[in-house]
Amino acid sequence: MTPWSHDELVEQLRAVGREHYHDRHPFHVRMNRGELSRDEVRAWAANRYYYQKSIPIKDAVLLSQCPLREVRRLWVHRILDHDGTTEVPGGIELWLRLGEAVGLSREDLESDRHLLAGARDAVDSYVDFVRTHSWIEGVASSLTELFAPGLLRQRLDALERHYPWIEHAGFDYFRGRIDRSQRDGEEALGIVLRHAVTRADQESAVDALRFKCGLLWAQLNALSPAEARP
Amino acid sequence: MTPWSHDELVEQLRAVGREHYHDRHPFHVRMNRGELSRDEVRAWAANRYYYQKSIPIKDAVLLSQCPLREVRRLWVHRILDHDGTTEVPGGIELWLRLGEAVGLSREDLESDRHLLAGARDAVDSYVDFVRTHSWIEGVASSLTELFAPGLLRQRLDALERHYPWIEHAGFDYFRGRIDRSQRDGEEALGIVLRHAVTRADQESAVDALRFKCGLLWAQLNALSPAEARP
Numbered sequence: 001m002t003p004w005s006h007d008e009l010v011e012q013l014r015a016v017g018r019e020h021y022h023d024r025h026p027f028h029v030r031m032n033r034g035e036l037s038r039d040e041v042r043a044w045a046a047n048r049y050y051y052q053k054s055i056p057i058k059d060a061v062l063l064s065q066c067p068l069r070e071v072r073r074l075w076v077h078r079i080l081d082h083d084g085t086t087e088v089p090g091g092i093e094l095w096l097r098l099g100e101a102v103g104l105s106r107e108d109l110e111s112d113r114h115l116l117a118g119a120r121d122a123v124d125s126y127v128d129f130v131r132t133h134s135w136i137e138g139v140a141s142s143l144t145e146l147f148a149p150g151l152l153r154q155r156l157d158a159l160e161r162h163y164p165w166i167e168h169a170g171f172d173y174f175r176g177r178i179d180r181s182q183r184d185g186e187e188a189l190g191i192v193l194r195h196a197v198t199r200a201d202q203e204s205a206v207d208a209l210r211f212k213c214g215l216l217w218a219q220l221n222a223l224s225p226a227e228a229r230p
Numbered sequence: 231m232t233p234w235s236h237d238e239l240v241e242q243l244r245a246v247g248r249e250h251y252h253d254r255h256p257f258h259v260r261m262n263r264g265e266l267s268r269d270e271v272r273a274w275a276a277n278r279y280y281y282q283k284s285i286p287i288k289d290a291v292l293l294s295q296c297p298l299r300e301v302r303r304l305w306v307h308r309i310l311d312h313d314g315t316t317e318v319p320g321g322i323e324l325w326l327r328l329g330e331a332v333g334l335s336r337e338d339l340e341s342d343r344h345l346l347a348g349a350r351d352a353v354d355s356y357v358d359f360v361r362t363h364s365w366i367e368g369v370a371s372s373l374t375e376l377f378a379p380g381l382l383r384q385r386l387d388a389l390e391r392h393y394p395w396i397e398h399a400g401f402d403y404f405r406g407r408i409d410r411s412q413r414d415g416e417e418a419l420g421i422v423l424r425h426a427v428t429r430a431d432q433e434s435a436v437d438a439l440r441f442k443c444g445l446l447w448a449q450l451n452a453l454s455p456a457e458a459r460p
Contacts, residue, residue, distance in 0.1 A: 056302060057294050064290035069313050069322060072286060076309050083299050083306070092299060 001199035009193065012206045013140075017147040020213035023154075025220040026227040032154055034162025038103070041163065043223055045099050046114035051123050051219065052095045056082040058127045058138075066135035071191060075139075081180065094173035101170020118222025122215040129211060133204075136195050140205035141212040143192065145185030152178045231429035239423065242436045243370075247377040250443035253384075256457040257450040262384055264392025268333070271393065273453055275329050276344035281353050281449065282325045286312040288357045288368075296365035301421060305369075311410065324403035331400020348452025352445040359441060363434075366425050370435035371442040373422065375415030382408045 004012065022028060027044075030036055036044070059078045066072050084090025089097075099109045108114060130138040156174040159166055196205045221228035234242065252258060257274075260266055266274070289308045296302050314320025319327075329339045338344060360368040386404040389396055426435045451458035 053299075056299075057297075060290050060294035060302075063309065064287050064294055067287075069283075069286075069320075072290075072309065073313050073315060076306065076313070079293065079302065079306050083303050085303060090299075 003197060003199045004202050006193050009196070009202050009205070010189070012202070013143055013146070013189075013192075013209055016206060016209045016213060017144070020210060020217065021144065021147045021151070022213065022216040022220055023147065023151040025217055026229065027220040027224045028151070028155075030227075032158040034158060036163075038165065040223070041102050041166070042104055043114060043116075045095075045102050046104055046109055047116055047119040047219060047223055049095055049099060049109040050112060050115050050120060051126075052082070052092050054123045054127055055091070058130050061127060061130045062135055062138040065130070065138065071135070071139075071195075074187060074191065078184065091173065091177070094176065098170040098173050101167035116222045119219045122218040122222065126212070126215050129208075133208065134201075136192065136201060137204050137208040139188050139191050140196070140208040142188045143185060143205075143209045144212050144216060145181045145188060148181040148185065149178050152181060233427060233429045234432050236423050239426070239432050239435070240419070242432070243373055243376070243419075243422075243439055246436060246439045246443060247374070250440060250447065251374065251377045251381070252443065252446040252450055253377070253381040255447055255450040256459065257454045258381070258385075260457075262388040264388060266393075268395065270454075271332050271396070272334055273344060273346075275325075275332050276334055276339055277346055277349040277449060277453055279325055279329060279339040280342060280345050280350060282312070282322050284353050284357055285321070288360050291357060291360045292365055292368040295360070295368065301365070301369075301425070304417060304421065308414065321403065321407070324406065328400040328403050331397035346452045349449045352448035352452065356442065356445050359438070363438065364431075366422065366431060367434050367438040369418050369421050370426070370438040372418045373415060373435075373439045374442050374446060375411045375418060378411040378415065379408050382411060 027036075027040075031041075031044070056079045059075065059082070063072050063075055063079075066075070080090070082091040084093050096106050096109055100106065104114075112120075126141070129141065133141075152174050156171060156178070159171065159174075160168070192205050196202045217229075257266075257270075261271075261274070286309045289305065289312070293302050293305055293309075296305070310320070312321040314323050326336050326339055330336065334344075342350075356371070359371065363371075382404050386401060386408070389401065389404075390398070422435050426432045447459075
């Protein structure tokens with residue numbers, strides 16, 4: 001099998017996003033229309049927290065699989081971005097503040113007391129996927145970042161407009177994340193283009209991204225069984 | 231079983247170092263007396279490289295096991311310290327320069343062509359240990375850093391004095407490492423004292439340090455079977 005050109009591989013990856021990214025899930029569509037109840041917004045924030053807190057674990061697993069120093073050097077900032085430092089709050093801290101802004105306590109989030117089994121399973125399967133696949137597939141699975149900026153902008157706009165009861169301090173997560181997603185997506189794409197060079201590796205990268213889209217989607221299905229879609 | 235006080239635990243850990251740290255191995259004793267041949271110095275540098283390059287992998291495994299953000303925040307710099315950045319050479323790069331200073335090529339080290347089975351097994355068993363034990367035991371296994379500054383100072387002095395054929399640019403690894411070992415050892419000790427609070431966890435921490443001393447020792451046994459000691 002002839003390897004795809006860079007353009008062809010990028011198109012394959014973008015096609016996965018167009019078809020499977022969770023911006024099209026009914027729950028997100030309702031969120032963006034301002035149709036979620038307070039309880040639904042709270043359930044979403046509490047369940048998505050489990051994803052947030054698992055991301056640095058997933059990235060550490062990925063680093064531990066990668067024998068290339070130059071790739072680890074590029075990747076390690078993601079752990080810092082989520083965990084933060086003593087000076088700079090990371091993504092996990094900002095998500096806790098979002099939780100507070102929608103009326104939950106830190107304890108609500110940190111205890112996982114509102115975590116649904118389906119959302120937990122989806123996230124755990126992600127960490128597991130990265131543990132049991134090549135580091136290139138791990139990197140490829142992060143390429144949902146390529147599609148994130150549009151969704152994040154739309155979401156920030158929708159939350160500000162339609163949910164005036166949410167304290168604005170809660171939006172800092174999204175404000176910082178839009179630019180960072182853009183950068184991270186391009187960085188990961190560069191790594192995949194450089195290192196997935198055989199057709200088999202390229203197809204595995206596309207499959208990894210499809211898997212990742214599936215588990216983001218599964219988290220929303222868990223939140224809203226009545227509008228669950230395959 | 232009553233937990234040890236902090237002082238008692240520190241004493242238990244230091245006792246392991248006094249008895250099992252590899253500064254007392256005959257190969258190191260000869261190194262410090264200036265009695266190693268050029269080939270022995272080269273074999274040591276080439277084999278120890280495998281340890282150096284595995285350390286960030288081990289630390290990524292450790293991060294991936296640790297659910298505490300505040301501990302991951304403390305630990306992540308170790309990966310950066312070894313891998314370096316585009317601006318600052320890390321420990322792995324400095325060890326490659328040491329290899330060149332003793333007359334090996336980068337390719338000699340990076341290809342593992344001089345790597346002995348016993349040295350490889352010892353290092354692989356370390357990564358495996360961290361993967362299969364608690365993150366606190368992983369942290370405790372790093373406490374050989376507590377004993378490293380003395381050995382590093384002695385080694386730097388011995389190399390400069392007794393091995394004038396080694397290019398001095400090769401010593402940068404040790405120069406930077408003395409202070410960093412001190413800091414890293416104290417940091418890891420603080421984590422162990424805070425988090426190993428039951429007597430069982432404290433004993434596991436001591437066992438982890440004993441295991442680590444054993445594998446440093448095993449690397450030297452592999453290098454010099456004639457003077458191998460249990």
